[in-house]
Amino acid sequence: MSDIISAHPLTAYGWDDGFAESFAPYAADGLVPGRIVRVDRGRCDLVVAAGDTVATVQGDTSLVTTGDPVAIMCTGDWAAVDREQGYVRALLPRRTAFVRSTSSKRSEGQILAANVDHAVIAVPLTGELDLGRIERFLALAWESGATPLVVLTKADLVTDPAVLDHLVADTEGAAPGVLVLAVSAETGLGVDVLGAVLTGGTAVLLGQSGAGKSTLANALFGAAAQHVQTIRDRDGKGRHTTTTRNLLPLPHGGVLIDTPGLRGVGLWDAGNGVAQVFAEVEELAEECRFHDCGHVAEPGCAVLAAVDSGALPERRLASYRKLLRENERLAARTDARLRAERRRDWKQKQQLGRHMAERKRGPSRG
Numbered sequence: 223m224s225d226i227i228s229a230h231p232l233t234a235y236g237w238d239d240g241f242a243e244s245f246a247p248y249a250a251d252g253l254v255p256g257r258i259v260r261v262d263r264g265r266c267d268l269v270v271a272a273g274d275t276v277a278t279v280q281g282d283t284s285l286v287t288t289g290d291p292v293a294i295m296c297t298g299d300w301a302a303v304d305r306e307q308g309y310v311r312a313l314l315p316r317r318t319a320f321v322r323s324t325s326s327k328r329s330e331g332q333i334l335a336a337n338v339d340h341a342v343i344a345v346p347l348t349g350e351l352d353l354g355r356i357e358r359f360l361a362l363a364w365e366s367g368a369t370p371l372v373v374l375t376k377a378d379l380v381t382d383p384a385v386l387d388h389l390v391a392d393t394e395g396a397a398p399g400v401l402v403l404a405v406s407a408e409t410g411l412g413v414d415v416l417g418a419v420l421t422g423g424t425a426v427l428l429g430q431s432g433a434g435k436s437t438l439a440n441a442l443f444g445a446a447a448q449h450v451q452t453i454r455d456r457d458g459k460g461r462h463t464t465t466t467r468n469l470l471p472l473p474h475g476g477v478l479i480d481t482p483g484l485r486g487v488g489l490w491d492a493g494n495g496v497a498q499v500f501a502e503v504e505e506l507a508e509e510c511r512f513h514d515c516g517h518v519a520e521p522g523c524a525v526l527a528a529v530d531s532g533a534l535p536e537r538r539l540a541s542y543r544k545l546l547r548e549n550e551r552l553a554a555r556t557d558a559r560l561r562a563e564r565r566r567d568w569k570q571k572q573q574l575g576r577h578m579a580e581r582k583r584g585p586s587r588g
């Protein structure tokens with residue numbers, strides 16, 4: 223039997239031995255594995271194996287929840303599905319999770335994609351490069367457990383190759399250890415390289431609305447997706463802002479999740495991510511005289527010395543400070559919320575206790 227015939231039909235969707243192992247206990251209950259390919263207003267589509275091929279079934283996202291918004295099922299999750307009932311019974315443990323903090327005052331996390339191996343940050347080469355924004359996305363990407371990469375989209379709009387090289391180099395300076403690719407869906411520049419990078423595992427496209435994520439996805443999918451685009455053009459709306467997160471297998475291997483544009487990404491418990499984005503600053507900090515150096519005006523500060531010598535751009539240090547502060551503020555707010563919830567819980571328990579005590583006393587009194 224050839225590999226193609228014996229391969230599990232969900233392999234194209236990222237199924238592997240690790241997930242098979244996590245799923246094994248559910249098999250005895252007659253459940254089947256499925257991957258969430260789309261979530262829309264409390265409903266989700268999952269792909270499940272159907273003979274040699276896959277079928278799409280619908281599920282209800284509210285079935286598995288613990289009250290924690292980050293635990294809500296999302297695109298990319300693997301689940302144990304009851305095919306008869308159309309129920310999602312359980313989510314398999316996530317390998318990675320891309321979480322941002324919601325814009326609301328309530329400091330809650332929002333999960334954008336699960337089980338992602340590559341976080342592709344799409345930044346359009348229209349207007350000025352916002353390196354701070356890229357660093358913020360990178361912090362969340364590292365924190366998610368995925369490997370980030372940056373694609374500078376619409377590179378066809380930059381006609382001078384020297385300028386393009388500069389833009390790539392500037393981005394690399396803000397993204398140590400991260401692959402930065404200039405791409406164009408228009409000319410095909412960089413699309414093959416990106417496709418090759420994404421062949422292993424699951425990738426998610428992230429970035430602002432209009433960054434060119436869906437157009438790039440179409441270029442990666444090739445003719446099949448172009449067809450979808452043509453059909454959608456019939457609604458005559460011209461622009462197609464993505465409204466749901468969709469997961470599709472790529473023609474040359476790998477899986478791609480397209481997401482709706484994000485206006486902003488707030489950090490969510492991303493201390494490690496921040497440290498990774500600013501790896502060179504953290505490395506310098508180890509040379510500071512004081513172990514708790516704030517790199518503001520301390521004597522023997524290696525970070526400030528690097529800024530003075532020009533080795534570390536001042537912008538980079540400012541951005542590092544800003545993201546660290548934001549992360550700390552968020553942590554403090556979350557702590558405050560947890561404390562308030564605990565207090566409420568405790569009060570309810572107290573009330574319940576009193577109520578029980580009164581009921582116990584009840585008969586003797588009356």
Ligand SMILES: Nc1nc2c(ncn2[C@@H]2O[C@H](COP(=O)(O)OP(=O)(O)OP(=O)(O)O)[C@@H](O)[C@H]2O)c(=O)[nH]1
Nearest residue numbers: 376406407408431432433434435436437463464483
């Ligand atoms: N010149 C040029 N324009 C592009 C390229 N890629 C995308 N565009 C244009 O940029 C606009 C936005 O592209 P989309 O792919 O819809 O952007 P998106 O990131 O998916 O946006 P949301 O779904 O709203 O998040 C469209 O008008 C595209 O035609 C490119 O490589 N070159």
Ligand SMILES: [Mg+2]
Nearest residue numbers: 435436463464
């Ligand atoms: Mg889109």
Ligand SMILES: [Zn+2]
Nearest residue numbers: 510515517523
């Ligand atoms: Zn210092």
